Amino acid sequence: MKQVVSIALAVSALIVALPASAQFQKPEDAVKYRQSALSLMGAHFSRLGAMANGRVPFDAKVAQDNAALVETLSKLPWPAFVAGSDKVSNTKAKPEIWSDHGKFTQASENMMAEVAKLSTVAKTGNLDQIKVAFGNAAASCKACHDNFRQ
Ligand code: ASC
Numbered sequence: 001m002k003q004v005v006s007i008a009l010a011v012s013a014l015i016v017a018l019p020a021s022a023q024f025q026k027p028e029d030a031v032k033y034r035q036s037a038l039s040l041m042g043a044h045f046s047r048l049g050a051m052a053n054g055r056v057p058f059d060a061k062v063a064q065d066n067a068a069l070v071e072t073l074s075k076l077p078w079p080a081f082v083a084g085s086d087k088v089s090n091t092k093a094k095p096e097i098w099s100d101h102g103k104f105t106q107a108s109e110n111m112m113a114e115v116a117k118l119s120t121v122a123k124t125g126n127l128d129q130i131k132v133a134f135g136n137a138a139a140s141c142k143a144c145h146d147n148f149r150q
Pocket of ligand 1: 139
């Protein structure tokens with residue numbers, strides 16, 4: 001039994017350690033994956049935006065749940081920007097993602113940091129602070145889109 005557990009642990013460690021590209025059989029799969037993650041992130045971010053902008057009544061629990069989802073989802077797209085996946089027909093990803101990769105990574109890390117702050121702030125239930133954190137997070141989304149999305 002102990003041996004079975006250690007083998008299982010070794011196998012799962014190996015799976016986690018596999019290079020990101022190995023998760024995708026073809027570039028199209030990587031594009032679909034990152035578009036799905038970003039689309040879900042946008043959906044949950046918009047629900048927060050509706051409250052931050054006063055379009056729907058503020059509900060602290062809904063804000064907190066959506067901010068937590070955005071934070072989790074924000075971690076997903078990046079390994080799916082695999083080399084060669086700017087050649088897929090339906091992608092808006094610019095070649096600069098790969099040619100200026102340091103700047104792209106910096107922009108993605110900045111966005112992850114801003115949405116993590118938003119999630120922390122959402123737990124306080126303070127709408128004024130949420131509005132500020134939402135604005136900063138939205139700016140971090142836009143900064144990346146301006147430079148790296150067609
Ligand atoms: C959203 C969404 C984005 C960002 C961006 C912020 O709700 O889908 O991509 O906000 O528009 O500037």
